[in-house]
Amino acid sequence: MFLKRISLLKETVENFEQYPFSVPSINSFEQLELNNAITFFVGENGSGKSTLLEAVADKCDFHTAGGSRNNSYEVHASESVLGDYIRLSWMPKITNGFFMRAESFYHFATHIEEVDEDGFQSYGGRSLHKQSHGESFLSLFSNRFNGRALYLLDEPEAALSPQRQLTFLKILKDLSTQENCQFIIATHSPILLGYPDAQILSFDGGTIEEIEYEMTDHYRITKYFLDYREEFLKKILED
Structure with a gap:
């Protein structure tokens, strides 16, 4: 592990009623301790997880x-509003790494093409634009990522089938245990969150x-839906 702590510099914030400080989770946090090579950020849309990851x-x-x-x-609009208001604590400091966000991956692929x-x-060995969306994600993870690095991933499951999410879990295991990589991942995937x-x-x-995983x-x-699919759908669709 390299990044140990994320702190909000509250004394530098002039107005907590403006975005992103108006987001409750951002407004209330002072510091986060990272204690694992694999950390997941989870929460509803708009909860602040991607905002903090971007910062x-x-x-x-x-x-x-x-x-x-x-x-x-x-x-357009790729700058972080929150970045100037946080402090990162390292042990040791590293500069190698990558930020992957699913929603703007096309722009990154175009940049690489150029x-x-x-x-x-x-x-x-192939242009990212000449691979399927899911293939291009896995090509990035399998070929571009390597040791002693911090990788920040925003919804990497967006283009991955359930089977390929399982493939990605194996990539995570190999990179974190054999290549000395650290990951912070914002996700909605119950498959990815199941990483041991x-x-x-x-x-x-x-x-x-x-x-804990079972409390997400x-x-x-997902478990309730799979266990009681007909009852669950009837309640949602007929109420």
Whole structure:
């Protein structure tokens, strides 16, 4: 592990009623302790998990639309509002890493298309635009990611089938245990959240709290749906 703590510099915030400080989980947190090589951010849409992840990427000097310190390209509204108001505590400090966000991955792929000079060797030997969405994600994880690095992933499951999410779990295991990588992942996937012994931080309820896998809404709703599908659908669709 490299990144140990994320702190909010509350004394520098002028107005807690403005976004993103108006988001309850951002407004209330002071610092987060990271105690695992794999940390998941979970919560409803708008709960603040992607906002904080983006701020960490900004503080690491990763491109906030997706990329590393070495990627430079223009994307509308890709700047982080929160980045200037957090502090990262390292042991030791590293600069290698990558911020991947599903919603703007197309822009990153286009950037790589424009600057590549080695036959896309860091992406499996093919242009990301000439692979399916899911293939391009796995090509990034399998070929671009390597040791002693921090990887920040925003909804990596967006293009991955359930089977490929399982493949991604194996990639996570290999990179974290053999390559000395640290991951912080914002996700809605109950499959990814099932990674053994990962730290799960919930952004729901107005605070950021560490919870167990079985206590996440992602697990409980999915399990209830699978166990009582007909009853569940009847209640939702007929009420």
